[in-house]
Amino acid sequence: MEQRVSLITLGVGDVRRARAFYERLGWQGQEVEETVFFQTGGIVLVLWGRDKLARDCGITEGQAGGFSGVALAHNVRSKAAVDDVIAAAERAGATVTRPPAETFYGGYAGVFTDLDGHAWEIAHNPGFPLAADGSITVPGLSNP
């Protein structure tokens, strides 16, 4: 298995509602058969019905809600951008679960959960350089 993630699919309770949330944040998606695709660099983020996703994965759905055990991070270029994105997310209906603050690694970050409880950390991390195209690199890690 090569070291690669191709798509991230977030299971959501209501695809239309979830799409509207991400579009309020400025994202542009494309819907195909009740599935919404967002191209993000070389990977694709997908919104799909949580029940369909579970069934499609051959997984019996447990109780909904609670912590998904997965967090996505969106890194930005300044502390001010962290505040801006967290504020925009809150206006868009997100729950701010950790207000922006200095982090132990010398950065600045906050966390919100989207309408289905998926966690997004918005971070300014001077230690992880952000390229012009938005891709990040962890120093010392090679790209196999």
Added chain:
Amino acid sequence: MEQRVSLITLGVGDVRRARAFYERLGWQGQEVEETVFFQTGGIVLVLWGRDKLARDCGITEGQAGGFSGVALAHNVRSKAAVDDVIAAAERAGATVTRPPAETFYGGYAGVFTDLDGHAWEIAHNPGFPLAADGSITVPGLSNP
């Protein structure tokens, strides 16, 4: 909020055990303070203690296990590669929750869950071209 995912962090019960699983699949990680980083193209996949991740996100942990509501996809270049990766994952200790089979979209895919229940779909999808660098593009979607 720009249209970008920077990191994907999987909450795991035992970081060492989880790292060993991904390394059995051929991935190469780097551990920093009980956190394992895998560079995957322009994003980074991270393994971190699930309890720490929940706390770090300001989220009260619900019951562990069950479906996380998130699925990651790893796309490959042929049907045979799907079979190979699913078989390798099973040998590495994964649970195959959906054996490889033709899909409704004209592709071929299977799904396994890792040791903490995180779902990975391994897919050959002729409709989503895979570039030489492993990045994928959904036709008709622009990269904002």
